[in-house]
Amino acid sequence: MPDTREDRPVGIRDVATRAGVSPATASRALNGTATVSSELRARVLEAAGALGYRPNNLARSLRRQRTDTIGVIVSDIANPHHSEAVRVMEDAASRAGWRLILCNTDERVDKQRSYLELLADERVGAVILSAADAAGSGTDALLDLGIPVVAFDRVIDDPRVDAVTCDNQAGVHALTEHLIGLGHLRIGFVGGRPRVATGAERLEGYRSAMRAAGLRPMVEDGEFRADDAEVAARRLLGRAGRPTAIVVANNTMAVGTLRAVREAGLAVPRDVALATVDDPVWAELVDPPLTALAQPVRAMAEAAVRLVLERVNGKRQEVVRLVLPMELRFRRSSGPPRRPLRASM
Amino acid sequence: MPDTREDRPVGIRDVATRAGVSPATASRALNGTATVSSELRARVLEAAGALGYRPNNLARSLRRQRTDTIGVIVSDIANPHHSEAVRVMEDAASRAGWRLILCNTDERVDKQRSYLELLADERVGAVILSAADAAGSGTDALLDLGIPVVAFDRVIDDPRVDAVTCDNQAGVHALTEHLIGLGHLRIGFVGGRPRVATGAERLEGYRSAMRAAGLRPMVEDGEFRADDAEVAARRLLGRAGRPTAIVVANNTMAVGTLRAVREAGLAVPRDVALATVDDPVWAELVDPPLTALAQPVRAMAEAAVRLVLERVNGKRQEVVRLVLPMELRFRRSSGPPRRPLRASM
């Protein structure tokens, strides 16, 4: 005769029965949400252990109308800046017993919208968002449901969202000044998307440094993508008064820029000096090693998770906007121009 | 007088009431799970639209005892091979209306175990696992619950799990043969973790090629980590009969190996030729560009999601184990040895 016992997973009712208590008491004993006599608590814990009880998270979440899950929305997880950040977030969240749902927007606002809706439907506990637009389209629904949103990398125009960013403008300003200090007069800029905060801030950092030095800006837009940056860099290098140095606004665009420089047969830094925002692992492996403006990714990602947990644990009401400093790492790609020139154009 | 109306989100009961039907009918109309007269269906859809109804996914999942979520477990999302894979998986899953929960094991079996338990408690629909050990410890609980598991990159010793891998052994064999064909006689190998499938297979590919050529293997273990690989490469380069070529078993270890080569002041490929498994974006940016054995990451990731969806949709019972071919990309880091030597040691 075949074994006909039910083979469903053990539930809290099974635990309660075995311990001779009600499900309510079992729940309280297991969660420590209310005082249970040590006698009964011991019996419940024993029963749970003996039966190998594992609570069904779906039921818990339904009742609580909240999940211990952080929705993380980035433009592209394949970008090492994001994958490093997500790595650190996952570690930090996991230590606190939280999970990560990962979403890629591809910089598309419609995708961002639909992901935010999805995360709302899922009742995630919080969202960390690297927004595709300055408005952070779609966050309202979350915030109305009481789901906290933390802007990452890019600030959002909403007074209710916390933010963790770094000082892009000051950083790129310093990076540009560094090249100016080396004697460069024609400095190009391969920019990101000017419609998002990082893009705009980095551009402004470049512009302000050029303005302060009385130099004329040379800007091409690379959309934060390698291919577009390659085209942008090619355009810069094709200009009549070719730049003797180029600032690149992020790591993926540095790839494209390097390709364009190679293609043009130019030597770095003799023909053209290079400096980039972000410091991917390969920055010091290329020849010559790339001068980089590193974002404090670990600190930013840890801070983002910390802000999230503070919110969901009700430990904080005020909005916090952290701005972390960037770090300039000088390497050989940024040398002086071949012959320092007067601004003669 | 303040607005005192309830402000809770609209539920299916609200939709049903407005449409003048029962919640059951509303559910059926919205999901198309059963035939509903077009008259009523239209009314339900109108009501849902007018009220801006969004179903609460937690409730649905609780009832179904399943989530449209794929748990993805990798050793390290910051590894570009994984972040690229996860990127593609997310795209494919999202197109099918599925989400991704991301977990990093750091190659630790205990973390893998606890993540698998967590995913089981969460009743994910399926798991894609790049396992930290050959046994795939912890998958039993999932499989017993009827949650399909797809092994990614690394096969698992369990007859119930599908797998998507690439032909590591053949690939590395070919890569090694390429170096042998260039005239190298002392070829070192910076290996991964021999306890996981990819590590073992790549090592065996190297060994078999060396054996076939009658050459003596020179192996150091790099644990799939840059730091360990740097030490390993340093050891190889410090040996009496220094290798004139090195095969590296993945991209993170290529970073470490390159560092060691730089540190030793050796020219590539003149002093030492290099070739690596994986083809990260920077492989053609370093000088000289790295000869690489590329994994078909996109195809693998897409296949993994496809296998998952076939399972959860009940379209397939048989176990499938896909093995995709790798692609050898010859670049300048693999040249002939300075003076071809006889095996004189």
Place this chain on the structure above:
DNA sequence: ACGCACCCTGAAACCGGTTTCCCGTGCCGC
């Protein structure tokens, strides 16, 4: 001795969908 407060505990409601079960109607075939 009585009253009140507090602590534990269990019964039952609850979260919000989905699914089962059952009934009523209408059509078809004999």
Place this chain on the structure above:
DNA sequence: GCGGCACGGGAAACCGGTTTCAGGGTGCGT
């Protein structure tokens, strides 16, 4: 004309925890 079957739709059970509510017991103060 009647039995049976197919189909549409509603009531209620259900998923499995958590939380509210209320009651019983104990201890302390007066």
